[in-house]
Amino acid sequence: MTEVRGQLRFILNDRDVVLDNLPATRTLLDFLRLDRRMTGSKEGCAEGDCGACTVLVGRLKRGQLVYETVNACICFVGSLDATHVVTVEHLSAANGPLHPVQQAMVDHHGSQCGFCTPGIVMSLYGMWMQNADPSVNDIEVALQGNLCRCTGYAPIIKAGKSISAYGTVVADPLIVERQSIKARLQALKDGKRVELGEDKDRVIVPASSDDLAEVYAANPTGTLVAGATDVGLWVTKFMRDIGPMIFIGDIADLHGIGEVDGALRIGAAVTYSDAEAAITSRYPQLATFWSRIGGQQVRNAGTIGANIANGSPIGDTPPPLIVLGASITLRKGDVRREVKLEDFFIAYGKQDRQPGEFVEAVTIPPLGEGEQFACYKITKRRDEDISSVCGAFRVKVEAGAVADVCIAFGGMAATPKRAKTVEAALLGKPWTAATVEAALSAYAEDYQPITDMRASAEYRMVSAQNLLRRFLLETTGEGERLVREVA
Ligand SMILES: Cc1cc2nc3c(=O)[nH]c(=O)nc-3n(C[C@H](O)[C@H](O)[C@H](O)COP(=O)(O)OP(=O)(O)OC[C@H]3O[C@@H](n4cnc5c(N)ncnc54)[C@H](O)[C@@H]3O)c2cc1C
Ligand code: FES
Ligand code: FES
Known part of the structure; x- marks a missing residue:
């Protein structure tokens, strides 16, 4: 029987926080600004889009203390047990010298109205702690989830490039204090289940996946929360109650990334950031795609299991x-x-999942010999945007003909769905433009996309068809030849 603790404990900057009561819906941003009157972190959108609320959260992951940027507006306080939350207030003492990141922003004129500035400073800080000599691309990735509406990004990028001119990472307080903070977090992680409050204000943090199985079976109407990058918006945009909230994002045995019989097995609580190296080393075709899921803050919190x-x-x-x-x-x-996975999605909002049942892991086989694979994401803007259409393709060509093919789309139907009629129109035929052109009409059998704020039905259909054309051009080398010809 798992022991239960009736307190949630974490470190906020240099202070211990102990809570024995907490609304399940309390976000970290509201806790900071309303409860603690720490107003450095700003609220721009309250939906994870603008980054004005960015803070660092330090957690013990696989024995290491890792600080990552997160959007405080959609991070629940109930998810913070045994963490170190670092806000912009911690960067420099009142009337003390500015932190190197802040001084770089001042000297490079990286701030005008200043509303985005605390978030940008925290995103740059999170990057700089791990990479003291960032490239422009590294800075752009770190700032994918930060919007600035008045300064323009050139001065901010210049500031990001020059942080190390103002101080060294080894002298940074979070690095200097790393061992003592790590020891304090280890002491806070006592292996107990955390349980606070009642009814809709009940917060439960199971101690392990076995404990989660027990808790969720007993509370099947509870809301599982991993990274809260979806659930956070149910609260901030739709004022929904989520209690009892069952936080699973920090369960160590749901964080596994390993190989089983040659396949990659990823635990349900693994974030996009943590999965990136394993995914992109096995499937390099997903490298660009992966970096376009959300922004850095969303990838640091959001999980594949919940997606x-x-x-x-x-x-x-x-x-x-x-x-x-x-x-x-x-x-x-x-x-x-x-x-x-393709059988899991039954209809819009309906998956093959029973009350009290949770996703424990996803297992991904390797590509077979001679198989070619690609995945494309179509959005209105490059970064931090949800797909209008997302298409994935795998083909095996033998003796010039399609020996095997699999195609699936998001954004084209009420669920993620395979294009089985299109696949049938390609199978056994020569892998050529003529075959692809002849197969395009089969899309209408597989998909009747809708028009919504992201795209019209017509746009979706044409994009999906063009992605198949693109896949053909890329897999046959014809695309490169055409580009050379035009150049
Ligand atoms: C600014 C922004 C940008 C985004 N960009 C993208 C994007 O580019 N692409 C994209 O696909 N998504 C995007 N999203 C959506 C979101 O980030 C993803 O869906 C993410 O994978 C959700 O993971 P999470 O851990 O945060 O889920 P949560 O919000 O914690 O949970 C989501 C749902 O899954 C359930 N759940 C969680 N874990 C489990 C489990 N193990 N078993 C059963 N149920 C579970 C929860 O109860 C809830 O219903 C974006 C969101 C934001 C706020
Ligand atoms: S307030 Fe916009 S991301 Fe949090
Ligand atoms: S300085 Fe005004 S939004 Fe960035």
């Missing part, structure tokens, strides 16, 4: 994972079952 579990028709990971033949492990109590 699957939420069943969204425009979630980015299902199309490539379906095409790669992934399966998921579902668990209820002690009972586990494996489901092919």
